[in-house]
Amino acid sequence: MQRRSLLKTLSGGAAVLAMPGLTLGQTQPIKIGQLTDYTGVYRDINGPGEEHAIQLAIRDFNQGKVLGRPIELVTGDHLNKADVASDIAKRWLDVEKIGMLLLGGSSVAALAVQSLAREKGAITNITSAAAVNFTEQDCSPYGFHWQVDSYAYARSAVVAAGADAKKRWFFISIDNVFGHTATPVCAAAVQESGGQVVGAVRHPINTTDYASFITQAQAARADVVVFLSAGTDLIRSLKQAREFGVFAAGKTVVAPILVYTDILAAGLDVAQGMRFADGYYWNVNDATRAFAKRYQEKMGSAPGSSHAQAYAAATHYLQAVQAVKGTDVKAVAEQMRKQPITSSFWNNASIRQNGRVVYDLNLMRVLTPAQSKGKFDVAEVFGAVTGDKVFKPLKQTECKLV
Template identity: 40%
Template sequence: MRSCALAALVALALAGPARAAMSDGVVRIGVLTDMGGPYSDNVGAGAVLAARMAVEDFGGTVAGVPVEVVSADHQNKTDIGSAIARRWYDVDKVDAITEVVSSAVALSVQQISRDKDRIFLATGPGTPDLTGKACSPVGLHWAYDNYALGNVVAGAVVRRGLKKWFFLTADYSFGHALESQAARVVKANGGTVIGSARHPLGSSDFSSFLLQAQASGADVIGLANAGTDMINAQKQAAEFGLTSGRQSLAALLVNLPDIRALGLDSAKGLLLADSFYWDMTDATRAWSKRFMARFDGRAPGSLQAGVYGAVTHYLKAIQAAGTDDAKAVMAKMREIPIDDFYTKNAHLRADGRVVRDMYLFQVKTPAESKYPWDYYTLLETVPGEQAFRPLAEGGCPLVTTQ
């Protein structure tokens, strides 16, 4: 009896320091996403599923404590997203927030996370400001950004001889940044930007904007938008006959579910950039088929797979650090190599940018597609150091003050 009591005391003594290093006895991860708006097919419930799969595959615990996933809809509104983030941190004891597809909401959540000393795993937003002027010591940008999309897509189109551009742009921070980055690449490759039109988020009628683009005489109409905005603009452009003449359409941000919504007849031949495609390798196919089995047969887009990768890397860092303290975990996230089915040989820079390869794809024709979700042909792999903005050019105070 005495030996059993002694053993119990020893076990408590050994477990005490480890458990004390883990706040609240649980690691909570919040998936803050668009559940019913223009980006919901690209993230939404699929992003939540990806986070849960990451936790399950990790064993459901980390450093001796359970891991929980909570989720909420920010409705692409900064005030709603900010209120949820504050409540999660202050009341619900959430340790990290991930996803946040809206750039405007993401910039707000990044600042709140910094103020609260909690980690922000940005996977869905496009604005490069997250690793530029708004960078954070406890924030990382996982999947893509608008700078990389502009480099990969706009550069390829201009090099094919289509040099005069007109942009149709979502009128908020994401769209503005996407247009700016693509315009920079167009000009750097000898092209010109002859005009732009900005539309509200969630537009259903693009006729007036498309007529401006058609009248501009541009070689290329660049769609600096995403989700249902991009889909509706592209469908209406086809109805107007914009792409049947000498003008071409370049969609600067396309996710896999967008192609399904468009259909291969409408999307065939489209050039796009992405950080992941489900059918690239045996490893991507194996994970994606598990996802599809739990998601009504729908293949994951890069932003959904990215949540899995970011959450997994976060949990690995907690395990290695033996604590969920944000700064200690971030240090381990920079130290541990990023190498999984989604990401090969990537690293986390001082500004929070995960530097990964990007890919240039072309959408297949209906005749080329042999099975469900067989949509892309890989044209080019662009090394991360070429795709993303150089560290010295971002203006991140964490870099310039070191």
């Protein structure tokens, strides 16, 4: 575990404690915990980038203080493992007295932590794990899901595919909770659009050789090959699909959870022409470009969607603490659900009763190397789809809070 804090030095803190009229509770920091993937397949999506985005949010909020108390960020790497994540979170909640967690990386790890936080009465903000479960059967009265989830990614991918939705689809999905929840939703959307599902296979996390999966798709005479994975897994699969001639054969390659950082890592020569949907892209409006400029000053790259979501989630939480004048979990969670989202990264953003953050998604296309005007210029927006069209309808939710 590491610490990233905006606290003053120990001597400065002691001086504050000695000031008349201030109690210990008024000077103790309000702690935020970031528990995500720092070293695994989702490192570029999560880890240091999300940490920096949260630090920016803290600095932007009244110079690192809320209710006159300093804000402290504690970070940890859960290695994408549920048991590791639970152990760290338990220590943070019981010993560190952290009242809000920002969670990313694998959904299985983040789900384990949300379950623990629900029992112990702590707020969770899911900023990059994508399983729909967070606001469905595993929802929490203190939980919020900012990342586009597996349901919305799956349905929006079919919208982005356009006329290809009516063709023959083959799914190559990661064998985890994201793959298990996204594949049937995407398949159903294909069938609703008049398309046909001709096959599906699963691969374990951190797979290095996709040859057998790709050849199965080719043998099934699929027109559309879908890679339902993320991070390093997705990057490897796209590169190997290019090597095996899938793109050259005129097939359409779809990656529902294709994000900016993955495009950058795969390269435009690999991903060019692919269509996808996401809520945030750094070059959409003045607000996204301004945030990207600040983020890039330290990180050397434009931010991805998870980084923007981490910034927005931290800001929203601190605004709620300020509004209720305290850190009571029930009061803060209630305030988070009803107060407006002020980050201007999305259109029509709101929070549902089950904690699902809903917003419109951009429909985007990956640029060719010739079209790109710079290293970080990787996509163009060609349309949009409203959140109510792709996020799971609240009337269908399995969340018992509704």
